[in-house]
Amino acid sequence: MPELFPLSPVHYVAAPLLAAFLLPLVAKLSRSFIKILPGLTFLYVLYVSAVLYPQALQAPIIEQIAGWAPPLGINLYYGPMAGLFASLFSALGFIVWLYSLTQMKQEPLDRFYILLMMLVAGATGMVLTGDIFNLFVFMEITAISAYSLTAFLREDDKAEAGFKYILIGSLASAFVLLGIAILYSYTGTLNLADLALNMDKVPLSVRVIVFGLFLVGFGIEAEIFPLNGWAPDAYSAAPAPVSALFAGITVKAALYALARVTILLFPFAGSMALISILGLVTLVISELAALHQKNLFRMLAYSSMGQVGLAIAALGLFTAEGVYAALFAMINHAIVKGMLFLTVFAMAGGSATLDGLNGMGRKKPILSLLFTLGAFAIIGLPPFSGFWSKLSVLTAMGQTGNYAMIAIVLATTIVEAAYFLRATGRLYLSEGNPAEGKTPLSAIAALAVLAAGILWIGFFPGSIDETLTAGAQDLLDTAKYTEGVLKD
Amino acid sequence: MILLQWTLTPELLYQAGTGILLFLLVVAAIFSVVQKDLLMAIVGTSLVSLILSVLFLLLHAPDVALTEAAIGVALTTAIFLIALRKTGRYEE
Amino acid sequence: MDITGIPFFLAVSFGGAFLAYLMNFAHRFLRNAVVLLTVSASAALLFWLGDETFSMEMGGFVLTLGKTPYSLFFAGIVALLAVPTVLFSFTYMAKEERPAMYYLNLLITIAAMYGILFSLDLLSLFIFWEIMTWSSFLLTIHKGGNATKAGVKYFLYSAAGAYAILFSVVILYNMSGSLLIEDVARSFVLQNPLMQLMLAGTLLFGFSVKAGLMPMHGWAPDAYAESPAPFTALFSGALSKMGIFGMGMVLYQIFLQSPFSLPVRELLAWAGGITSALATLRAIQQTDAKRLLAYSSVAQLGYIVMGLALGTPLSMMAALFITLLHGVFKAMLFFAVGAVYFRTGLTDLNELRGLIRRMPVSFLTVLMAIISLANIPPLGGFVGKWLLYESLIQSDHYFLVIVAFFSSTASFLYVYRLIFSIFLGQEEKEFEHVKEVPFLTMQLPMLALAAVTFITGIFPGIVLAPISSALTYLGFPIQHDMWSMSMLFNEWGNRMNLLAMISVIGTVFLTGFTILYFYRMRRTRYVTTKDIHTSGEVPTENENLTYAINFYQPFERAAHPVLSKSIRAWIDWIGRSVSELGDFLRHIYTGDGQTYAWYVVLFLTFMLAAGSWIL
Amino acid sequence: MKKLLAAFLLGFIGYYLYTAFAGVPFGENKMEVGKDYLETTVPKTGAVNTVTSIVVNYRGFDTLGEVTVLFLAATGLGAILFGMKGKPEDKHREPSSILTTGAKALFPIIVLLGAYIFIHGHLTPGGGFQGGTIIATGVLILILGIKSFHANHALLSVMESLAGITFVVAGILGLAFGKNFLENILPLGTPGQVLSAGIIPIIYIAVGFKVGAELAGVLDTLMSTTRGEE
Known part of the structure; x- marks a missing residue:
């Protein structure tokens, strides 16, 4: 087979697409295919990662779609950073599929899995592509899957949350599209690398406007305050597996897009500082807002926004350490928050409040332990993964002399500890609802994979060091990027 | 007189037509935004699409014009109308 | 592995914890044996602990472990209390729920305390410090109910302290490029005095929280009262002493040369x-x-x-x-x-x-x-x-x-x-x-x-x-000649100089008792419960x-x-204010899509205006 | 007050967008990529319609994405409206017989037009999207004109799946032939003929089917469902 289908980054998108188009057909043959096919697809994509990612660490893989050299055609840039994200997304997709196998019962399942696959594929496309309009297309794919999945449970409030998401999300699309249009009309090219070289054709005042448009557009998807109003509603309305993917995938893809675009097209000190400050503001406000939250999913949503804010604050430093830390924080958040969403859903169902956790320590000890682990990891207690990511964020801030930032991050961590431990404490209250049902093995397995990830990174943080360093270099080395893309 | 120097060239017709259409476009857009009767608002958006479609044609973009005509004028309007039938005609 | 090395020591301490957790599924006695063996083994290993230091790299930081005479003294205290504590737990905890979690956390706490003491650099100290904090938090909330509240309070106070420590650690690391306490101390004296004051201040603050120094003692009464009694002994006896250990280290290893040291x-x-x-x-x-x-x-x-x-x-x-x-x-x-x-x-x-x-x-x-x-x-x-x-x-x-x-x-x-x-x-x-x-x-x-x-x-x-x-x-x-410092000791210093004191104290007491005895003797008589009459009635036996x-x-x-x-009320007030602020901020998210759209538009306007203004 | 503020803010943003677009150097021969497209389309892709060659070939990946967007919109709509009951019988007036007859008569013509547009996508303006939409409007006329009309969802679903698969497989075949994803593997033929431009017509026909089937499905879904509580 390798000769017939040489592996290339486009498989990340093509395979889920093919599977998504096939799914309605195979569903007519047998219902069981509906569940199996997405899993096979994610497995295949993981296999692609396993083969391609080590190669990307050596040298970025640049693929030209339809055989046209970059300024003319669309290219995919599969460097260490894109590879890292693509692999992360595929892995999360697989885990969420494994979890959904038994936990997701809402019909129509075929459509659910199509949307799920396309959510992952769209986000992967966003990080892979080297073309700004193609980026927009993939953003739309991600966003439309996300809207539908938000309203998937078809209750009134869920539909409303989905509608809010569409409202704000379409604003995001409109702004990004406008920005692209302005850039194209000045430079006559859509390729990111080519644009980076041609940015001098755009007057400075226009660049500021375009940056503002992109910041708002991508910022909406990346949940930057005050653009993240849709997020708490969407997270709490969507089925938990989907919320896990929102936290783990869509935000990360948008953040990647924002980072890539900023560093390639708008590398001003001001734009970077602005991103950092916005990240901090997001962190502080989200964490404080989470403090009083009774609805667990909303609490996790706010926490999610806060964590992303932390990553953005580190990213905005745009030093090697800062990007390293931001990547670390994002990976950690993807794993941990994914696990928390899934655990809470398995423990207390789709509309869990804090009271829903009461007494779970006795009834569902394994899930309680996992929740505790997740809470500790998200707060950043050693020896779990969150500690190292938070520490790298802090040292990155220390290196640039931003001591006030360190203090703010640490102060919000206390707030974070307050609400997460309050929730953890609920597990050990004696009174509570009667426990119903056992958690199926596949769901536990999915959670166990994530928990193992938390512990692994916690005990061997060096194991992902190379990955993160390469990713950070890949993002920051714009010259290498443009040369690589435009070499032929 | 400057006016007298103008002659009715195809160029001028083209310019004038475009100008009028652009004006109508803005009017139709505002009309559909401020209209409380949603049915009229839909007609307004449909009108916007129609004018846009003509404009695209005038700008030598037949592909886009065709798309706009088919999607903007026909399909979107139909979908809006169906949605309207399922909800209510007037905005609160 | 070298059994006199610190890695082995910590491996035994932490490994025992997990082994005990697993053994709980086998049999109660097996588990108890593992628990007892772990703490006694680590106590015994303290005597054989070698002098060599041990370094490892973790997440890009070099962590160094080693013993010092100072830490050995504190480790002795931990060992001295840990063995009785687990012994006491065996019967005491027998009727409590979730014993596996209890022993796991107890042994982790003990091991983490050893880890803190044997850290030669600030980061490993912090890591073990946090491990100690969360494991003791889990022990504190073990009973559930009110304990949960006390535990969360304990954790939040601790977190405030711990993050104050981390704040300093990150800055110190940035300044000296090393985490080793010696290196940090060396570059610390080169900083400007105000910076020194701030860094030492945050470190001391962090450690004093664990020591329960006022005004940061608010967690202590609740946490001590609600945690299981055998653990409370260790909690108050050894765990809070980690704060003392840290303060001593900061004051005399890092901060001593600073002009602000004395005040x-x-x-x-x-x-x-x-x-x-x-x-x-x-x-x-x-x-x-x-x-x-x-x-x-x-x-x-x-x-x-x-x-x-x-x-x-x-x-x-x-x-x-x-x-x-x-x-x-x-x-x-x-x-x-x-x-x-x-x-x-x-x-x-x-x-x-x-x-x-x-x-x-x-x-x-x-x-x-x-x-x-x-x-x-x-x-x-x-x-x-x-x-x-x-x-x-x-x-x-x-x-x-x-x-x-x-x-x-x-x-x-x-x-x-x-x-x-x-x-x-x-x-x-x-x-x-x-x-x-x-x-x-x-x-x-x-x-x-x-x-x-x-x-x-x-x-x-x-x-x-x-x-x-x-x-x-x-x-x-x-x-x-350390013994000469106090008049309390005899010239060899191994015994208390008791004779003088006992004679003085004895004389005073004896004289006092004698006077009292003779003065009151005539009026003294022995009574039993039955001899007491209230309102002329003999009380029944079970009446108190x-x-x-x-x-x-x-x-x-x-x-x-x-x-x-109460100072605690003030700190509670701060907590309440933060919480109210959170409640207020929550209302930013009104749940109304239009409002969110407004935010987006306002934000864009602001960005554009700010951008063009800066230009 | 609120409206005034809104108008002000929009005006503000509009002003900035205007300044951004006002500086665009229109008319100058600066659009490097565009120039390239105009000059090299016919020899390189074999398509007479430059727009089509850009949409389907140079930026075929975007088109695949856009097709997916539409597919997802239809899928999402189906998911959200899943299980909602249609009204028992329409209370609205019955369509008049003129309408019914007209719809029946018009439908084949509209479909033919749509098919023509997407089959000749590489030669004349229009293509898969436009053609597909036109077919869907034909279905719309049927829905409006014939009271008991219901689209055959199974058929539509199979059609759109097959069309989508065709598109992706056309892309993968490029890989299989040792070229790039979506790269042309067929002979270019003579520009201007129907059978020319390599895989462009194939893809556009697939797109036409897909878009037509999807939009027809969407219309039918919308028409035949309503909220449960009504």
């Missing part, structure tokens, strides 16, 4: 003094045995901080001596109270009474402990307090002497209340079936620790030898005639002005 230490000494006085007054008010002991712990740590902050060789010696002794006698007290709770299910001093004949060993333990606590010779507590007074006087802190003396004296009041309410007074029918606790697992730990107080009182040299090497390590000029309720009402009325203003 900061003076301030700390006063904080210690005030803590001891106020906490003693609070302890007197308590009606719950564990809360009483909790406040007593806070007070005792105040003494320790006082001695630590003064920074004379003698005061340091005093501080470290009290550190050990307080650990021992407070563990005894918590064990005894735990034993009473184990048999009666009560810790309320107003309900307990007359257990002396039912639980004589517990009574003996409490008696020994409070003699030690009240600094009465010949038990160990006396030595420490004497040294403290002596050092305070030598360094001209007369006012602090008064404060310390006042709180020492006042502590008689609460220890008396404790022993009276539980063990003395009329025997109650409801306690008729109360038996003494089992010997091996519960009496033995208590008695062993009681023996320690006795031995350290008679032969303080056993403790002073490691203390002097610890102090030498910290840079204090202690030569072989001794009361412990409102034990110190006059005192409480007198002390009211001081105690009515």
